[in-house]
Amino acid sequence: MNVLILGAGGREHALAWKIKQSPECGSLFIAPGNAGTATEGTNIELSLSDFSAIGDFVLKNDIDLVVVGPEAPLVDGFRDYMEGDNRFSGVGVIGPGKTGAILEGSKDFSKGFMERNGVPAASSRTFTAIEIEQAEAYVRQHSLPVVLKADGLAAGKGVIISPDHEDALSNLKDMLVGERFGEASAKVVIEQYLDGIELSVFVLTDGEAYKILPAAKDYKRIGEGDTGPNTGGMGAVSPVPFANEEFMRKVEEKVIRPTISGLKAEGIPYTGFIFFGLMNVDGEPYVIEYNVRMGDPETQVVLPRISSDLLKLLKAAADGELASAIIETSPEVASTVVLVSGGYPGPYQKGKQITGLDAVPQGPVVFHAGTRVKDEHVLTSGGRVMAMTGLGKSMQAALKQSYEAANAVSWEGITYRKDIGKDLEAFSG
Structure with a gap:
């Protein structure tokens, strides 16, 4: 099966890393990709807004499945473009059309959708x-x-x-x-401000059936102790200690099922991921937001905990056959620490040479985000540069791997939080 992943961040590197492990994977392409995705497959210089060029590439390279990483191409109608041309009739797409993507594209629409379908949310x-x-x-x-x-x-x-x-x-x-x-x-x-603790829950759906993926907690603010401005995400952990069986039962009953049935009731076809940004308020789940793709950096801790063949799951979703698919999850804990450019999320400089990648110990996985290769050197090319993912029997063991990897690399202005997971120690014991 030939696969094209659209995107250039840490989420897309994690998707490529996991998809490549499938025996079903033939040629793997990432557009436009980064220095890390180039080690998993072939990077292709394509603009995510140039649907025609992407379509031409799909045809020329016999692509069987397109996995859309970021939200913008979905909100702009990439799936609609593919479905509107019978030349792509045999190509599967992971990601909703414009009518589904508006769940993320408009906070106003999503709030109305939650109200209409009885999904608990802030007023x-x-x-x-x-x-x-x-x-x-x-x-x-x-x-x-x-x-x-x-x-x-x-x-x-x-x-x-x-x-x-x-x-x-x-x-x-x-x-x-x-x-x-x-x-x-x-x-x-x-x-309304909801006083609780956040987490992220993900499902893969074909519009009828759905599979719940491992939950995660990410860390949005730039500073330790959750201080400073919001970022795209500074780290994540999975599983979430307080998301126990009872809480997840409530999430499925009060959030996931009403959302899937609401999409069907409102005539919104949906194939792909749904990201539920939740707040746990005294043991009750409230939806803060919907996203129509996997999160970043949550993907970097969710995918390493999925034991199943991800590509088979994605193909089953694209074919409308997800009900019969099985998803298995590892009991291990995953953590990731995001390394960012100095100044981020404000103005920052690009083109800083990254050193120490060859000194990262075995065990943790380095997921690239804002990187590129020039003259055989890996350089920074974004605000969030890379994520260091550890996997262990405990959160402490996973974080030890993440921080050992973070300490091994360097570039001018490198910044990362030193307190990822600290707030969960009371829950994890």
């Missing part, structure tokens, strides 16, 4: 720039802290939690009038 209202006065009045009487969310895609950075009303009003104006997140904040969702 909220949505405003546009012409409603700035009403929005400000709503903020002034809102309970604290105030959660502000850009409606559209903002690379995981479109959520602001304001501790007081003045800060909320300033951020609201900056988002709606100042266009801090561009078109993504043309609408802003003002949301």
Whole structure:
């Protein structure tokens, strides 16, 4: 089976790493990929917005399955493009069409979807720039802290939690009038703050059946102790100690099933991953957000814990045969620590030479994200540069591997959090 993965981050390297392990995998291509994916398959210089060029590549290389990593091509209608041309009738696609991708593409739509389908979530209202006065009045009487969310895609950075009303009003104006997140904040969702602990739950679905993947907890803020601005993710662990059997039963009953049945009831076909960003509030799950793809860096801890053949699972989903598929999960703990460029998530420099990759001890897996190769040297090319994933019988053992790998490599300005998993020690014993 020839496979094309679309994307260039750590998630896509993890997908390539896992798919390559399948005996069903023939030629594996990643577009555009990074320095790490080049060791798993063949990187192809394709723009993720150039659907025509991607389609031509699919035909010329007899691609059987396209796995879409990031959200933007899905929101822009990649699946719709493929389904609209009978030349691609035999090609499977993992990822929903535009009508499904709007679950992530519009926070306002997803909040309405949750309400219509009885999915537990924080109360909220949505405003546009012409409603700035009403929005400000709503903020002034809102309970604290105030959660502000850009409606559209903002690379995981479109959520602001304001501790007081003045800060909320300033951020609201900056988002709606100042266009801090561009078109993504043309609408802003003002949301109730949920006091709990976050986790991520993932399913793979063919629109009818679904398989629940290992849960994970990621760490969004740049600073230790969850301080500083949000990032795309600074680390993750799986499993999640507090996501016990009873809690996951509630997640399936109150969140997953109503979501899958809601998609069917609203006539939204869906094949691919659904990422449930959840808050555990006193043992009850609430949905913070939907994503229509795997998370990053959660993928780097979820996939190493899946014992099953991932490619077979993806093909079963693409063929509408997921009900008969079996997913097996390792009991081991996985952790990942993300190494980032100095200055991230603000302005940062690219092109820094990475040293020490050959000194990473055996055991941990290095998943590349913002890297490229030039003159046989691996250079930084993004904010999040790589993720170091450890696997062990305990969280401490897994984290030991992750940090040994992190300590082995270096480049000018390298930064990473030293406290991944620390907040879970009380749960894990």
